[in-house]
Amino acid sequence: MSIFFYQVVLALFPVGVILAFLEHKNSVKNHLLPSLFGLCLSLFVFGLFKISINTDNGKIFFDIICIIMLLLTPLCIKFKSSYFVNLFSFFLAFGYGYEYGFISMNFPIFAGDLLDSLSLSNLFMVCFASALLVGIYFAFKSVLKAIPNAFKYAFLSIFVILFLASRVSFLALSLMQEGILQTYSNLLSIVAKIIYFDSFLPVILSAFLMIISFISLAYLPRKIDRSNVVLYRINVAQRIFSFKAVFYTVFLSVLIAFVSLFYILVASKPPQISTPDIVEPVDGEFRFDANLVRDNKLHRFAYISDDGKEIRFFIVNRFKDKLAPVAVFDACAICGDMGYIKSGDNLICISCNVRIFLPSVGKPGGCNPIPFEYKFDGKEIKISLEAIEKGSTFFSKVVRKVVTDPVSRNKISNDSKFSYVYYGKTYFFQNEQNQAKFEQNPEIYTETNGVLKELK
Numbered sequence: 001m002s003i004f005f006y007q008v009v010l011a012l013f014p015v016g017v018i019l020a021f022l023e024h025k026n027s028v029k030n031h032l033l034p035s036l037f038g039l040c041l042s043l044f045v046f047g048l049f050k051i052s053i054n055t056d057n058g059k060i061f062f063d064i065i066c067i068i069m070l071l072l073t074p075l076c077i078k079f080k081s082s083y084f085v086n087l088f089s090f091f092l093a094f095g096y097g098y099e100y101g102f103i104s105m106n107f108p109i110f111a112g113d114l115l116d117s118l119s120l121s122n123l124f125m126v127c128f129a130s131a132l133l134v135g136i137y138f139a140f141k142s143v144l145k146a147i148p149n150a151f152k153y154a155f156l157s158i159f160v161i162l163f164l165a166s167r168v169s170f171l172a173l174s175l176m177q178e179g180i181l182q183t184y185s186n187l188l189s190i191v192a193k194i195i196y197f198d199s200f201l202p203v204i205l206s207a208f209l210m211i212i213s214f215i216s217l218a219y220l221p222r223k224i225d226r227s228n229v230v231l232y233r234i235n236v237a238q239r240i241f242s243f244k245a246v247f248y249t250v251f252l253s254v255l256i257a258f259v260s261l262f263y264i265l266v267a268s269k270p271p272q273i274s275t276p277d278i279v280e281p282v283d284g285e286f287r288f289d290a291n292l293v294r295d296n297k298l299h300r301f302a303y304i305s306d307d308g309k310e311i312r313f314f315i316v317n318r319f320k321d322k323l324a325p326v327a328v329f330d331a332c333a334i335c336g337d338m339g340y341i342k343s344g345d346n347l348i349c350i351s352c353n354v355r356i357f358l359p360s361v362g363k364p365g366g367c368n369p370i371p372f373e374y375k376f377d378g379k380e381i382k383i384s385l386e387a388i389e390k391g392s393t394f395f396s397k398v399v400r401k402v403v404t405d406p407v408s409r410n411k412i413s414n415d416s417k418f419s420y421v422y423y424g425k426t427y428f429f430q431n432e433q434n435q436a437k438f439e440q441n442p443e444i445y446t447e448t449n450g451v452l453k454e455l456k
Contacts, residue, residue, distance in 0.1 A: 002263040003107055004122045008129035009202040009256050011100035012039075014163045015093050016137040017205060020144060021156045022076060022085055027141065032134070034086045035093035042097030050105060056174060059102050063171040066095035070164050073156070129256075136252040140209055142245035146216040155212055159205075166201065169194040199264060206257035213246045213253075271350055273330070273339040276302035276312050281385040284451065288381045293317035293325045298342040300330060303388050307426040308398040308414045311391050313372070315381060316342065318358045325381055326362040328369035331394040340369060370394060385450075389424070403427075406445040406452055407434035425450045 019031045042062070049058035069092045076088045109126060110119040144152055169191045175181035176188065197204075221238045224231060279286055279301045292299055293315055300314040312330035317323065331337040335351035342348075347356040347369070354367040362371050372391060375382040401414045406427050418429040422442045429435040438445055446452050 002125065002259055002267045004104075004109065004125040005129040005259050006202070006263040007100060007104045007107070008126055009133065009260060010199070011096055011103060012093075012130075012133055013202050013205050013256070014159075015096050016133045017140070017159055017209070018070075018073060018092060018156075018163075019089060020137050020141040021073075021152065021159075022088075023080065027138070030082055030085050031089050031137075034089040038090040038093035039097040039100075042094045043101050046098050046101030046105075050101075055102060055105065056177070058098065060171060060174045060178070062095050062098035063167050063174065065091060066099070066167045067164060067171065069095055070160050070167065073160050077153070077156070129259075132252050132256055136209070136249060136256070139245050139248035139252060140212075142241070143209075143213050143216045143249050146219045146242055146245075147212065148219065151212075151215065155208070159208070162201075162204070165194055166198045169198070200260075202260040203257045203264075206253035206260075209253045210250050213249045216242070216246060271341050271348070273341060273350065274298075274300050276300040276310075276314075276330070278302055278304060281388075284385045286383040286385070286388065288315060288383075290323060290325050290376065290379055290381055294323065296320055298340070298347075300339075303385075304399055304401045305389055305392050305426075306401065306403045306414055306428065307392070307419075308401055309392040309395055310397040310399055311388055311395055312337070312339065313383075313388065313391070314340070314369075316347075316358065316361065318361060320345075323378075325376060327374045327381055327383055328362055328371050329391045329394055331370055331391070332367050333370055333394075334367055337395045337397070404452065405430050405434055407437050409452075409455065422446065423448045423450070 015035060019035065022031065046055070046058065049055045069088065072088060076085060109122040172181060172187065172191050173195065176183045176191075220242050221235055223239070224235050226232045277300070280303070286301075286303070288299075294317065296317055298314050298316045300312060302310050302312045304310055313327060314330050315325055315327045318326050330339045332340075332349055332351065335349055338349075338351040340347045340349055340356075343355075345358050347358065347361060348354070349356065349367045352367060356366075356368055361369060364371055370391065372387045373384070374387065402411050403414050404410070405412050406429075408430055410430055412428060412430055414428050416428040416430070418432055418435045420427050420429070420435055420439055420442075422438075427438060427446070429438065444453070445455075
């Protein structure tokens with residue numbers, strides 16, 4: 001859910017920061033309403049570009065709009081005409097609004113046709129982030145009133161340069177992707193670094209706002225004595241107002257930075273499967289005590305085949321109130337071998353994030369884990385080596401393993417270049433001579449099921 005919060009602050013935080021520097025008494029009329037209209041219109045235009053499958057070209061156009069508006073910021077500070085400020089607020093939000101549509105297009109707020117709890121949670125995070133940006137706009141605007149113009153314009157210059165570097169980098173990348181701008185390795189390296197740091201923009205802006213807020217405390221109105229009651233009360237009210245502005249700016253900045261960092265460092269990282277326990281068969285069979293699944297956890301195992309394939313499978317209980325274990329491969333016929341994690345009463349496919357109801361695990365089709373044959377006698381789960389080896393094609397990870405040369409019976413590595421497949425099993429050899437002997441009469445050395453015979 002934090003991604004929906006992060007997308008809003010990543011795209012629209014610069015709008016709130018720039019508008020806070022503009023000095024107009026009627027903030028709602030001159031800043032918020034025009035920017036809201038600009039945002040809504042840009043999202044509508046983005047929808048049109050999305051229908052035409054031409055969002056990349058649209059991004060070039062809107063990045064140019066953002067760059068133009070950022071360059072016009074000094075003029076907006078100098079010429080304080082309400083009409084000019086209204087147009088500036090509108091087009092600034094118009095440009096950045098497309099950016100929000102672009103970065104969020106693969107993450108719909110409403111996950112399905114029905115208004116479920118997940119969709120409501122997503123919508124809440126979008127509204128929450130928007131409310132914080134509006135709140136930080138008003139609070140930071142009040143903080144800036146206490147700072148001398150020299151400091152204020154110095155920080156504004158830093159912000160404009162920061163935002164320009166971001167927009168110009170995205171524009172350069174788009175032009176290089178379209179073949180309009182020649183790709184230079186040095187330029188591409190610089191662009192890539194700036195775009196990487198752009199992902200931390202909400203955190204960077206929050207840090208700057210906190211610094212400015214603390215600086216403003218040095219310019220609070222000095223305390224005066226009570227000789228003049230009216231002036232004293234005005235002084236107290238001004239100090240309280242300034243302290244509140246600093247508190248809310250810092251509080252909201254910390255909140256935005258915290259949620260953004262949580263998304264960047266934690267939530268955006270793909271879930272990782274647990275390390276499987278490596279198991280070996282006994283007499284061609286794997287056996288597991290069924291009671292191990294009574295903890296309702298996913299128990300992951302792996303068998304390393306002689307050709308080095310790590311074949312993963314897991315055992316899990318399908319029902320909480322009774323023992324009903326199921327054993328399946330840790331892979332999906334659709335998504336591959338990224339594996340599954342268990343969350344509550346569901347399995348989650350790491351590749352596509354599809355949730356699978358536990359009672360349906362073991363059934364073929366869809367994004368379900370690939371099933372295989374096993375036996376459950378009420379006490380033990382028994383899986384044949386043959387059933388596990390049939391799943392080697394579902395997995396891509398190859399590891400080194402010590403195997404036996406069926407001719408010399410010496411221990412060698414499975415990365416030997418001498419190998420031969422017999423009845424679906426790969427055998428490895430020390431040298432070419434041993435391989436030739438095996439190929440001539442494999443039945444002398446091994447059974448068709450892979451069990452090595454005693455040499456006479």
